[in-house]
Amino acid sequence: MSTPTIGVLALQGDVREHLVALAAADALARPVRRPEELAEVDALVMPGGESTTISKLAVLFGLMEPLRERVAAGMPVYGTCAGMIMLADKILDGRDDQETVGGIDMTVRRNAFGRQNESFETAIPFAGLAGDPVTGVFIRAPWVEAVGAGVEVLAEVPAADGPDARIVAVRQGNLLATSFHPELTGDHRVHEYFVRMVEAAAR
Amino acid sequence: MSTTPTSAEQPQVGTARVKRGMAEQLKGGVIMDVVNAEQAKIAEDAGAVAVMALERVPADIRKDGGVARMSDPNMIEEIIGAVSIPVMAKSRIGHFVEAQVLQSLGVDYIDESEVLTPADEVNHSDKWAFTTPFVCGATNLGEALRRIAEGAAMIRSKGEAGTGNVVEAVRHLRQIKNEIAKLRGFDNNELYAAAKELRAPYELVREVAELGKLPVVLFSAGGVATPADAALMRQLGAEGVFVGSGIFKSGDPAKRAAAIVKATTFYDDPKIIADASRNLGEAMVGINCDTLPETERYANRGW
Numbered sequence: 001m002s003t004p005t006i007g008v009l010a011l012q013g014d015v016r017e018h019l020v021a022l023a024a025a026d027a028l029a030r031p032v033r034r035p036e037e038l039a040e041v042d043a044l045v046m047p048g049g050e051s052t053t054i055s056k057l058a059v060l061f062g063l064m065e066p067l068r069e070r071v072a073a074g075m076p077v078y079g080t081c082a083g084m085i086m087l088a089d090k091i092l093d094g095r096d097d098q099e100t101v102g103g104i105d106m107t108v109r110r111n112a113f114g115r116q117n118e119s120f121e122t123a124i125p126f127a128g129l130a131g132d133p134v135t136g137v138f139i140r141a142p143w144v145e146a147v148g149a150g151v152e153v154l155a156e157v158p159a160a161d162g163p164d165a166r167i168v169a170v171r172q173g174n175l176l177a178t179s180f181h182p183e184l185t186g187d188h189r190v191h192e193y194f195v196r197m198v199e200a201a202a203r
Numbered sequence: 204m205s206t207t208p209t210s211a212e213q214p215q216v217g218t219a220r221v222k223r224g225m226a227e228q229l230k231g232g233v234i235m236d237v238v239n240a241e242q243a244k245i246a247e248d249a250g251a252v253a254v255m256a257l258e259r260v261p262a263d264i265r266k267d268g269g270v271a272r273m274s275d276p277n278m279i280e281e282i283i284g285a286v287s288i289p290v291m292a293k294s295r296i297g298h299f300v301e302a303q304v305l306q307s308l309g310v311d312y313i314d315e316s317e318v319l320t321p322a323d324e325v326n327h328s329d330k331w332a333f334t335t336p337f338v339c340g341a342t343n344l345g346e347a348l349r350r351i352a353e354g355a356a357m358i359r360s361k362g363e364a365g366t367g368n369v370v371e372a373v374r375h376l377r378q379i380k381n382e383i384a385k386l387r388g389f390d391n392n393e394l395y396a397a398a399k400e401l402r403a404p405y406e407l408v409r410e411v412a413e414l415g416k417l418p419v420v421l422f423s424a425g426g427v428a429t430p431a432d433a434a435l436m437r438q439l440g441a442e443g444v445f446v447g448s449g450i451f452k453s454g455d456p457a458k459r460a461a462a463i464v465k466a467t468t469f470y471d472d473p474k475i476i477a478d479a480s481r482n483l484g485e486a487m488v489g490i491n492c493d494t495l496p497e498t499e500r501y502a503n504r505g506w
Contacts, residue, residue, distance in 0.1 A: 014224075049228050115289075116336065120218075157214075
């Protein structure tokens with residue numbers, strides 16, 4: 001197929017870094033703030049940012065329903081951090097009125113890894129990516145607390161306080177989500193993985 | 204069963220990437236000054252990306268006079284408990300013990316701020332020594348780069364806090380952007396002299412010349428009072444805005460706060476800014492900066 005056009009939801013957050021990473025992964029990247037802009041893209045990235053702000057603006061400016069419709073129709077979406085929260089069917093520790101787009105059968109706990117002083121980076125093996133582990137940059141990051149049967153777990157980190165591992169990357173169909181921010185590292189392999197998902201979905 | 208950890212590297216906190224990356228997540232957003240839990244909730248409801256917890260907004264600091272210090276830890280903790288968005292708080296310039304206290308309280312960002320009375324008229328705090336990231340004010344590129352050299356992970360143009368007058372915010376942001384643009388045009392031979400002129404480390408000067416931007420996020424502060432003010436700062440190149448007295452010194456804070464959030468996201472769409480500007484009630488009265496004596500200009504604080 002021709003080069004896919006991938007939007008980055010540009011209501012708030014680290015939009016620029018995603019545009020750069022997508023361009024490096026050979027996609028045409030453009031910001032999306034309006035329903036008519038959403039209609040013109042093949043796929044979407046929902047960036048990191050403040051999920052309560054992004055959710056509120058998406059409702060106010062009439063994007064929430066179109067986003068749900070596109071996701072239901074199979075549009076590939078990749079969400080990082082706040083974007084992961086937006087893709088969750090269920091969230092914990094959100095605001096009472098906080099809406100999500102949903103689409104991935106998972107429960108995500110907001111700010112689960114703690115406040116900024118607990119924010120961290122670490123190397124994580126990522127299923128389906130060749131080569132070195134990716135550098136996971138976790139910023140007031142969420143984790144996935146539970147997943148449904150159709151959700152593939154792509155990466156985990158060891159829990160700080162016990163033997164369990166925390167799920168930090170998942171995929172369900174055309175939807176991909178990570179707790180961490182590959183867009184801050186200069187390593188574009190996760191974005192390339194997503195671009196391949198987009199190309200496969202178009203076939 | 205293997206008990207080998209999945210990675211040989213231990214997780215690292217407080218790295219430059221984690222500190223600067225936090226500011227990247229705030230981009231396109233509005234950070235609002237709040238003095239209690241109730242205001243913090245109004246800010247969060249309105250869509251603020253973070254709140255700045257302080258005892259008095261700058262307009263009141265101006266009015267009351269006296270020494271302005273770090274806020275009461277109880278008040279900061281109440282605000283941390285009241286909202287789920289990031290909470291920032293201010294230390295005095297060079298008062299690294301206030302900064303240590305703020306870090307121990309778990310604030311998400313420390314603003315080493317000229318709005319408080321400076322504790323040291325020569326030195327700023329060594330910000331590399333902290334896990335908590337710092338934001339600092341700057342009136343020009345050299346000042347911004349000196350703060351980054353000291354470890355600041357985010358810069359805000361200073362403006363003139365507590366005036367409700369955007370003129371100084373515009374001046375400082377334009378100054379920083381113009382100096383960056385000038386560096387872009389320099390060849391390598393000229394960058395050494397530029398570093399000397401700017402009184403900033405050569406490595407940072409070269410980095411700015413290559414990137415065409417600061418190596419950290421740049422917000423605007425000090426005088427934003429209306430949705431159009433916020434959009435103006437965004438169009439001039441600020442990646443987000445701090446609003447201090449402008450919200451809670453106005454007639455209808457909840458409405459004004461939500462309006463400034465909308466205008467910050469759609470900063471290049473005059474129709475949306477117009478809609479956001481309707482029926483907001485009274486703006487803060489404001490002060491004409493040209494009648495403000497030099498000694499009362501907070502932007503002059505910091506070195």
